[in-house]
Amino acid sequence: MTDHRPIRRALLSVSDKSGLVDLGKALVERDVELLSTGGTAQTLRDAGLEVLDVAEVTGFPEMMDGRVKTLHPMVHGGLLALRDNPAHVAAMQEYVINPIDLLVVNLYPFEATVAAGADYATCIENIDIGGPAMIRAAAKNHAFVSVVVDTDDYDALLADMDANDGATSDDFRRTLAQTAYARTGAYDAAVSNWMAGAIGVETPRRRVVKGKLAQSLRYGENPHQKAAFYKDGSDRPGVASATQHQGKELSYNNINDTDAAFELVSEFAPEDGPACAIIKHANPCGVARGATLKDAYMRAFDCDRTSAFGGIIALNRTLDAATAREITGIFTEVVIAPDADDAAREIFAAKKNLRLLTTGSLADPRATALAWRQVSGGLLVQDKDTGSINRDNLKVVTKRVPTDAELEDLLFAWTVAKHVKSNAIIYVKDGATVGVGAGQMSRVDSTRIAARKAQDMADALELDAPLTQGSVVASDAFFPFADGLITAAQAGATALIQPGGSMRDDDVIAAANEAGLAMVFTGMRHFRH
Structure with a gap:
């Protein structure tokens, strides 16, 4: 059995339409027939592309506000049929089911809907059903079908097709299938975790952790440990959402320590005055308020100058030139702040290995979230420590x-x-x-x-x-x-x-x-x- 599978017919149904038209044109140029649904089909037609509606294939219109459109044997038969199985081929011929060689689907924006604070009913309506069903079907049948769930993979798809005369390789389809199952798994995790909170189930029977690869790391805590950094999709300001302006890639330990530093400095609201936290090995070696940001840094530095060498610095206000000049007086791994002015960035530019990260804002120290920790054979899950006190x-x-x-x-x-x-x-x-x-x-x-x-x-x-x-x-x-x-x-x-x-x-x-x-x-x- 050859491991190259020609792409002759593709079904496209996407919520995120970035790159869609370019992909559609590229597929048509490679003699691929396009099937599509709803808004995706309209976007492709508006770009001058010929598209066959899924409704024409199934003989049923989209119904129930779009809840039912692809859940049909004409679609799933085209995705699931084993092309080298005579019984499957005979069934396709008997029921006039045409094969689908490529599925391009990204799902309803459930996570974004939740993050926007939508009500329960709206969140429920943004749970995709047909999309995950098709993705799982195509991924299971990856011996014959290519399935793409990330816009980031559009170029890789076209490159693999060009390298194989319009076909995709077995290794590439396997990689796509693994990505597809990870996406549906993360999607279901987002739904189940949201629902647990929405209905007040504090300890659901099953918990699922999800994440999207942000960075493959050179190593973990030590050079003999492999590691990677995954983002969980939350919008909390911090190391995961920060913009890196200069310096080499963050290491495993850098990421861990920078998170600790920024979470600590976020306890001090900017309107209450400048504050600085210096972290070494996830512990603060100096924390201070000051009349100015420079003053706060110097007072934090004076707590333990020895440990501050090679540390992580977090600031609760925009980094200015005066503070930047002081920071560059010793070796520092990372500086993270809500922002940095042009003069400070220019000063840091002379220190090529110093990483500068900006977050746009501080994290909310009172925002509820779950904290996870792995132990042998399981996970410990608890509420994030948001406890605070005042004089009263x-x-x-x-x-x-x-x-x-x-x-x-x-x-x-x-x-x-x-x-x-x-x-x-x-x-x-x-x-x-x-x-x-x-x-x-x-x-x-x-x-x-x-x-x-x-x-x-x-x-x-x-x-x-x-x-x-x-x-x-x-x-x-x-x-x-x-x-x-x-x-x-x-x-x-x-x-x-x-x-x-x-x-x-x-x-x-x-x-x-x-x-x-x-x-x-x-x-x-x-x-x-």
């Missing part, structure tokens, strides 16, 4: 009440803690982190490490004392013992914020009172594993 949510549990300045820093520290790997300890002073302890097995170790880093920076900057003197501290979860709190007090902290809820809360509160500290409970935990 805080419970003062010590004799001393925090000052207004301490409260401002406590809330800032708590916001940062949400984005630090547990066990997380964050020292903050005057709207800037001055010590970060992350990912330790013991909370007291995180407290010590953060204080040690602050001392190292004080030595490097030739300060009289570390900036933890007069700072506040956030802990992402409760202090199980008083030792972590005592360590923070020894480092110079004056106030603490933590969830509370430990069996030893009374001991911890007593230690805080003895040290003259102010402490507030949030009643909310921010574990990040």
Whole structure:
């Protein structure tokens, strides 16, 4: 059996009509007969192409508002028939079913309809039925039929036909079939996941993950690991939707760290002042507000200059020239911001390996979404951590009440803690982190490490004392013992914020009172594993 299958008859039925006319003309030039439906047929006719309506083939008009038009043996027989099976060929001859060699279908824009906030009934009407049915039929019969579901594959189709005298190769059809099944799978995933939310099913019996290849990566976390980056189709601003203006391709680790940086800086609304987050290995090594964007960057940088080398920088406002000049003072992997002015871009242009990404806006830290994590043999699914607090949510549990300045820093520290790997300890002073302890097995170790880093920076900057003197501290979860709190007090902290809820809360509160500290409970935990 030859692996080349001539394309003599094609059925085109598309929602996205970009490139349609050019494809239609190219097929006609290659002596391919065109079948089509509805708006697709009209678009082709308007371009001067001869098109046979599917209704003429089936003997039935489109009906029920277009819900029924291709669900017919004259269509599916032409797609599914095995051309080398005598019984199939005899059935085609008996019922005058002509073969369809090429199917070009893209589906009703269900995902776009949902993203636009359409009501339930409108979303239901945008669930394609005939399209997926034809796609699956053609993909199953890829030994004889070519199926194209992405406009990106139009040129590849024509190139394969030209390379094979108007036919397609077996390898190409197999690739098209795999893409087709992935598309219908992703489409059904979008429908089922949307419906679960729409009808309030929090834990549906089956969950499906979908994604479209955005980038084949050179390797994963390590050079011996293969990797790729897939987009899930959401419109959330961030690394997946950003425009890259310069620099080499992002790596696996770059993408992961840039996402962490941008999600953190998005917690700080631009109208509340400039903010900067510097990330290394998915943890912040410096976060700060400032009078200017340059000031915010410098204050974040001064938290841990050593770790900032080769880091990822996220900004909550348009990157300007003054900030760009400071950033180029050390090696930086990626800078991501809502925008960058021309002067800043010109400064960055001299650093060819520095990647600059712009997103157009910040991500909404309160927008609900699902977070997925793979484990051996399964997936963990949870709501994205959108928890936040304000002053009204805080419970003062010590004799001393925090000052207004301490409260401002406590809330800032708590916001940062949400984005630090547990066990997380964050020292903050005057709207800037001055010590970060992350990912330790013991909370007291995180407290010590953060204080040690602050001392190292004080030595490097030739300060009289570390900036933890007069700072506040956030802990992402409760202090199980008083030792972590005592360590923070020894480092110079004056106030603490933590969830509370430990069996030893009374001991911890007593230690805080003895040290003259102010402490507030949030009643909310921010574990990040």
